[in-house]
Amino acid sequence: MSLRRPSAPMAPAFMVSAPGKVIVFGEHSVVYGKAAIAAAIALRSYLHVTTLSKSKHTVSLRFPDIDLTHTWDIDNLPWAAFHHPDKKKSYYSLVTELDNDLLAALQPHIDEVSPDRPEEIRKVHRSSATAFLYLFLSLGSPRFPGCLYTLRSTIPISAGLGSSASISVCLAASLLLQLRTLSGPHPDQPSEEARIQIERINRWAFVSEMCIHGNPSGVDNTVACQGKAVVFQRTDYSKPPSVRPLWDFPELPLLLVDTKQAKSTAHEVAKVGKLNKTHPKLVGTILDAMHNVTEAASELIEDKSFDPKEEESLRKVGELMTINHGLLNSLGVSHPRLERVRELVDHEGIGWTKLTGAGGGGCSITLLKPDVPKEKLATLESRFEAEGYQKFGTTLGGDGVGVLWPAVLKNGLDEDDEGGMEIDVDLFLNAKGTEGVEQLVGVHGDGGEREGWKFWRVESE
């Protein structure tokens, strides 16, 4: 048994944050060991952690985005099952499958969550609660201090932008920080040491992803952890994936459109799984073709002659996006609302569109041609609005997991003279909408990075 003592009672409140992502090439095929290219986006989740006084030995979740509030008594949780010598994991373990006995031990504690809510809401609550408890019991101990975990995200949920991976990274990072198993982040940290910390968080974020959607490839949590853009491939699930950062990922002119048609990643992934079982040869060929598309795209993007401002360069990448979308459509994961986006963009002739993420609804990305006439873009945008789509402006390739320890920020207010503004739970909960969250605690202030937030940086070659 570890002699490590849990953090002192009343340790300061702190925050962690992780980005969402877009998959530019290779969703679904990545689940079958093929390569994918994904990039972090500026939309992020923020988790605030408060340690309670010694007298309160409870752990509470407050996840207002999904309207979930729940408290468990730490002493009543199934520690014996998770700490059985055959089951006990360490903070650096590589867990690639969920344990059915442990899931069964959790079940009564999951069943007590939101008993009076409709089934579709309970399903969402159960996923998030299972992810949290599985990590809490795997990593923690009955001596863990009472805590309150408050989470808010600016990423639309179930829209294909990796909301689940982003919250998974926040949960894993916060627990590992509380256990003092991570060093840094600090500005002078050697790149290799930073990489180890990120890898540690990523392993447990993957476990949380398994709780939320069953059979994840790990690409979403990897990008949410390390940020920037990567070529990701996992050929052997018992080993860590191969992750190649794309340091010079170009500033592609992308239009991100949310169909507002919610989907379930678990459902779409299972649908492809079923098709693959029924038509293994055909689906195998499609998955191989998707791999070739990703490879061709990474070669193009990494080529020295690639210029994101030049039509010829963009056209080649755009054509690959069109092919990738066609292949995804043939697997049955598009949706009429996604096809409508394509129709509208193609009608104006201003770019190349594909679905991003699991499909079945969710978001699409359009690579815009250079010098698109303003009027054409305006016509398109008003059509989107009229038909209930939401357009996002976002930048690709931002920072990965970040830490604000303690939860104090300089906000250009009087408090800055006394060291900054303390972010307490009420302040965080009362921030208005996603803009309010960004204004209050966002990792980016008006211009660039905000003082206080720190990141593990695995810098360029």
Ligand SMILES: Nc1ncnc2c1ncn2[C@@H]1O[C@H](COP(=O)(O)OP(=O)(O)O)[C@@H](O)[C@H]1O
């Ligand atoms: N802000 C949030 N608060 C609580 N749980 C969340 C939040 N965002 C995502 N989740 C969890 O992740 C699930 C969505 O995951 P998924 O279907 O993979 O969609 P996405 O494409 O957005 O990752 C939700 O059902 C919920 O369990």
Ligand SMILES: C[C@@](O)(CCOP(=O)(O)O)CC(=O)O
């Ligand atoms: C379909 C898939 O490739 C991406 C899913 O992304 P999202 O959950 O829709 O953001 C699944 C996975 O990689 O785990």
